[in-house]
Amino acid sequence: xxxxxxxxxxxxxxxxxxxxxxxxxxxxxxxxxxxxxxxxxxxxxxxxxxxxxxxxxxxxxxxxxxxxxxxxxxxxxxxxxxxxxxxxxxxxxxxxxxxxxxxxxxxxxxxxxxxxxxxxxxxxxxxxxxxxxxxxxxxxxxxxxxxxxxxxxxxxxxxxxxxxxxxxxxxxxxxxxxxxxxxxxxxxxxxxxx
Numbered sequence: 001x002x003x004x005x006x007x008x009x010x011x012x013x014x015x016x017x018x019x020x021x022x023x024x025x026x027x028x029x030x031x032x033x034x035x036x037x038x039x040x041x042x043x044x045x046x047x048x049x050x051x052x053x054x055x056x057x058x059x060x061x062x063x064x065x066x067x068x069x070x071x072x073x074x075x076x077x078x079x080x081x082x083x084x085x086x087x088x089x090x091x092x093x094x095x096x097x098x099x100x101x102x103x104x105x106x107x108x109x110x111x112x113x114x115x116x117x118x119x120x121x122x123x124x125x126x127x128x129x130x131x132x133x134x135x136x137x138x139x140x141x142x143x144x145x146x147x148x149x150x151x152x153x154x155x156x157x158x159x160x161x162x163x164x165x166x167x168x169x170x171x172x173x174x175x176x177x178x179x180x181x182x183x184x185x186x187x188x189x190x191x192x193x194x
Contacts, residue, residue: 012038019076028072030079042079046072054079056086066151082150089177096178124187128156131179143187156184163193 016033027043044052047067052075056064068075125135133145133156143158154174158165165184167176176184188194 017080028076030076030083041083044068044072044075044079056082064151078150085149092179093177100178122186124183124190127179127183127186131177131183133183143191156180156187158187158191160191163191 012033014033014035018031019028020031021027022029022043025043025045027045029040030042031038032041033039040057042054042056044054047053050069050071052068052070052072054064054066054068054075056079068078070078128135128145131147133147133154135143136146137144141160143160145156147154152170154167154169156165156167165188167174167180167184185194
C-alpha cells in the first residue's frame with residue numbers, strides 16, 4: 001500500500017509519526033505509519049532522575065535496550081535520530097542490492113561498465129569518510145577507521161605487519177555492506193597487498 005492509499009484509507013500518510021502514552025506498559029511509544037499500518041518503533045520509560053530506559057524494536061533493526069540521560073523531549077529526539085540512521089543504513093543496504101541486480105542485468109544484456117568508469121580517482125580514506133567513518137589511526141602498525149552510533153562503535157582495522165584487516169561492531173565481528181567492502185578493497189589496493 002503506498003502513501004496515497006494509506007492517506008485515503010486511514011487519513012495518515014506513510015511516515016507519519018506520533019509519540020503516545022502506553023498505559024499498560026507505562027511507556028511513551030513512538031508510533032509510525034508504514035505500508036503495514038501503524039507500528040511501534042520504540043518506547044521510552046522514565047527511570048531514576050533524568051534517566052530513561054529506551055527500546056528500539058526488532059522490525060527495523062536489532063532490538064536495542066539502553067539508558068539515556070536528558071529531558072523527555074531530548075531522549076525522544078535521540079531515539080528518532082537513531083531510527084533514521086538505522087533506516088538510512090537499511091536503505092543503503094537495499095540500494096546496494098538493487099545496484100548489484102542492475103549490474104547483473106546489464107552484464108547479461110551485454111552492457112558492461114567501461115574500465116575508465118571503474119577506476120575513479122577516489123582514495124580509501126574518502127570512501128570511508130563518505131560512509132560516515134573517521135580515520136582514527138594511520139601509522140606503520142595500523143590503519144583504523146571508526147563510526148560512532150548511539151549504542152555502537154563500528155571499526156575497520158588494517159594490521160600492517162600481518163597484511164590483515166578486521167571489522168567489528170561493538171567488539172563483535174559483523175556483516176559489512178557492499179560500499180564498505182569497496183572501501184576495504186581500495187585500502188588494501190593502496191597498501192599494495194593485492
